[in-house]
Amino acid sequence: MEEAACMLLEMHRSNCEADGVTYTTLISGFCKCGKLDKAYELSDRMIQQGHTPCAKTYLPIMLAHEKIEELEECLELIEEMRKIGCFPDVIIYNVVIRLARKLAEIKEGVELWN
Structure with a gap:
């Protein structure tokens, strides 16, 4: 990855x-x-270069946060996505809802489901 x-x-x-x-692949x-x-550095650089990340760009980041059980970071990413006009898709929501359920964070899971 360093060579890339x-x-x-x-x-x-x-x-x-x-x-x-290219950015999405590296991310x-x-x-x-x-x-x-x-x-995250590449995501920031991508935006600085004038490219708008899409849900496919954010999915690997969400999955990485899910793996280490960081729900707050996932929720913050959803907000960031919305702010730049990149609306989460059903796959993104499924990852975060799955993590919320795993962590017994029922309120967050229900809010996302709705």
């Missing part, structure tokens, strides 16, 4: 800007490696 991140920098130096698919890879901080 270096390639992204090299692309930038060569005036070859990455698109949303997914970092999430699978457990490097959420890098995934």
